[in-house]
Amino acid sequence: MTSLPTHLPVMLDEALDLLNVGPGGRYLDATVGLGGHAEAILRASAPDGQLLGTDADPDALGLSAERLERFGERVLLRRSWLDASARTATEAGLTPLDGVLCDLGLSSLQLDRPERGFSFQAAGPLDMRLGPADQAQTVTAEEIVNQWSAEDLANLLYDYGEERRSRRIARAIVRSRPIQTTTELAQCVVDAVGIRPGARLHPATRVFQAIRLEVNRELERLAAFLAQARGILRIGGRLVVIAFHSLEDRIVKQFLRDQSSGSQPAFRTLTRRVLRPSADEIERNPRARSARLRAAEAV
Ligand SMILES: C[S@@+](CC[C@H](N)C(=O)[O-])C[C@H]1O[C@@H](n2cnc3c(N)ncnc32)[C@H](O)[C@@H]1O
Numbered sequence: 001m002t003s004l005p006t007h008l009p010v011m012l013d014e015a016l017d018l019l020n021v022g023p024g025g026r027y028l029d030a031t032v033g034l035g036g037h038a039e040a041i042l043r044a045s046a047p048d049g050q051l052l053g054t055d056a057d058p059d060a061l062g063l064s065a066e067r068l069e070r071f072g073e074r075v076l077l078r079r080s081w082l083d084a085s086a087r088t089a090t091e092a093g094l095t096p097l098d099g100v101l102c103d104l105g106l107s108s109l110q111l112d113r114p115e116r117g118f119s120f121q122a123a124g125p126l127d128m129r130l131g132p133a134d135q136a137q138t139v140t141a142e143e144i145v146n147q148w149s150a151e152d153l154a155n156l157l158y159d160y161g162e163e164r165r166s167r168r169i170a171r172a173i174v175r176s177r178p179i180q181t182t183t184e185l186a187q188c189v190v191d192a193v194g195i196r197p198g199a200r201l202h203p204a205t206r207v208f209q210a211i212r213l214e215v216n217r218e219l220e221r222l223a224a225f226l227a228q229a230r231g232i233l234r235i236g237g238r239l240v241v242i243a244f245h246s247l248e249d250r251i252v253k254q255f256l257r258d259q260s261s262g263s264q265p266a267f268r269t270l271t272r273r274v275l276r277p278s279a280d281e282i283e284r285n286p287r288a289r290s291a292r293l294r295a296a297e298a299v
Contacts, residue, residue, distance in 0.1 A: 006034075006108060007033060007034040007036055007107045007108040007109065008036065008284070008285040008287070008288070009036030009037045009040065009103070010103060010242055010277065010281075010285065010287070010288045010291045011242055011275065011277050011281070011288065011291055011293050012036070012037060012040055014275055014293055015037060015101060015103075015240050015242065015293065016040055016041065016044055018238060018240050018270055018271070018293075018295035019041065019098075019099040019101060019238045019240050019295075020098070020099065020238050021041050021044040021045050021049070021098075021099065022044070022045060022049070022098075023045055023046060023047065023048060023049060024045070024048050024049055025045045025049045025050075025098035025099060026049070026050045026051075026094050026095075026096075026097050026098050026099075027041050027045070027049065027050070027051045027052070027097060027098060027099045027100070027101065028051075028052050028053075028054070028085060028086075028089045028094070028097050028099070028100045028101070028232065029041065029051060029052070029053045029054070029101045029102075029103075030054050030080075030082055030085040030100060030101065030102045030225060031054075031055060031082065031101075031102050031103050031104060032053030032054060032055045032060065032061070032064050032077065033055060033057075033060050033064065033103065033107040033109070034060060034063050034064055034067065034107050034108070034109055035053065035063070035064030035067040035068050037101055037103055038051055038053045038064060038068060038075070039067060039068060041099075041101070042068065042071045042074060042075060045074075048074070049074060050074050050075075050076070050094060051071075051074065051075050051076070052075075052076045052077075052078065052088065052089050052092055052094050053068070053075065053076070053077045053078075054077070054078050054079070054080035054082075054084075054085040054088055054089075055077075055079065055080070056079065056080070056081050056082070056130040056131040056216070057107075057109075057110065057130050057131060058079055058131065059109060060107060060109055060110075061077050061078075061079055063109065064077060065077055076092055076094075078092070079131070081131070081221055082102065082218075082221040082222060082224075082225040083220070083221040083224035083225050083228070085225060086225065086228035086229065086231060086232045087228075089232050090232060095232045096232065096233060096234035096237065097232050097233050097234065097237055098233075098234060098236075098237050098238070099233075099237060099238045099239075099240070100229055100232065100233060100237070100238070100239050100240070101240050101241075101242075102222075102225065102239075102240070102241045102242070103242040104218070104222065104241070104242060104243050104244055104248050105243075105244040105245075105248075106118055106212075108287070110130070111287075114182070115127075116128070117129075117140075117141055117182055118182075118208065118212060119182060120182045120183055120185065120186035120202070120204050120208060122182075122183070123181040123182060123183040123184075124181060124182045124183075125142065125180075125181065125182075126140060126141035126142035126145055126146075126179065126180070126181065126182060126185065127140050127141060127142070128140065128141040128208075128211060128212045128215045128216070129215055129216065130216045131216075139214070139215055140215060141185075141211045141212070141215055142180075144156070144211055144214060144215065145173060145177075145179050145185060145211070146177050146178050146179060149174075150167075150170045150171050150173075150174045151170070153166075153169075153170035153173060153174070154166040154167045154169075154170035154171075156210050156211070156214055157169055157170060157206070157207055157210045159210070160209065160210035160211075160213040160214060160219070160247065161206035161207055161209050161210030162206060162246070162247065163206045163207065163210065165192075165193050168192050168193060169189055169192050169193060169207060171192075172188055172189070172191060172192035173185070173188055173189075176188045176191075182208075185204065185207070185208075186202070186204035186207075186208075189203050189204040189207050190203055190204065209245065213247070218248075219247060219248065219251060222248060222251055222252075223251055223255070226241075226251070226252065226255045227255075230259070230266040230267065230298055233298040234298065235298055235299065236297060236298065237297070237298045238270070238295060238296070238297055238298075239267065239295065239296050239297075239298070240293065240294075240295045241293070241294055241295070242291050242292070242293045243291070243292045243293075243294075244290050244291060244292075245290060249274065249292045249294070252294050253274070253294065256269050256294060256296050257269075259296070260296065265299055266298065266299065267296035267297065267298055267299060268296060268297045268299050269294075269295075269296045270295040270296055270297055271293065271294045271295050271296075274292045274293065274294055275292070275293040275294070276291065276292060276293075277289065277291050
């Protein structure tokens with residue numbers, strides 16, 4: 001038996017509860033990753049629930065296929081970007097669905113493999129593509145870091161990293177070119193702005209976030225996915241989204257606010273306030289600490 005990389009599913013009980021998972025249900029996990037949430041959904045919907053899992057990352061799909069193999073024909077896995085997952089569900093003949101889950105961001109698989117370029121704990125190439133085999137996805141972190149103008153870089157760090165020191169960091173990046181690895185980039189940020197004593201985040205965290213969001217067009221895809229979600233849910237079907245930073249969460253919050261108001265709302269919000277992981281969960285799984293869950297029911 002091979003040992004699979006572990007990724008502890010975040011806010012699992014809350015997600016299952018709000019998805020209202022039960023036997024015979026049909027679900028889409030639009031960010032199936034290593035299959036943690038998917039496995040729990042398949043168990044809770046036994047004996048005949050069905051799940052389509054999509055992800056941009058072929059490595060993640062390979063591993064979730066192994067993990068979910070024992071569910072046989074109850075599972076379908078497809079490589080798909082978030083903004084194409086609704087179409088994939090329709091083409092698979094699974095709609096209308098009882099529940100749609102989206103657990104954004106990166107899995108441990110991506111974070112823990114330096115060659116993917118998402119982490120600055122160990123040196124890796126400046127890649128950061130979620131779908132590295134994707135011919136259509138030609139922009140890499142390397143291109144942004146080594147070719148963009150200081151002004152474009154600063155705007156990116158400000159808009160997608162909410163980085164107040166964006167200009168100073170952008171100028172330092174331009175001065176340090178060529179930058180070849182993730183650790184070189186992180187060091188360049190540290191040299192530019194220093195490390196504040198007691199700071200919770202490494203100063204490069206927001207820089208990496210901004211570049212990754214741009215490389216994969218993650219926020220645009222999230223907005224497009226949300227806009228398509230109502231069309232693949234049955235009335236009473238549930239939408240659950242787990243976000244990991246304020247930019248993602250703002251998009252989800254705004255979407256649900258717009259869609260659950262007016263004379264013909266498409267959703268009824270189930271989480272009046274955003275849900276956060278319990279202190280216990282954060283202790284067991286520190287990667288859960290920035291999670292924010294919102295859920296709604298199709299009306
Ligand atoms: C946090 S992980 C999901 C973990 C999963 N819920 C589990 O329990 O194993 C997020 C996954 O979403 C995928 N992903 C993130 N943004 C995406 C996008 N815009 N399109 C497609 N896949 C995306 C990543 O490749 C990653 O595998």
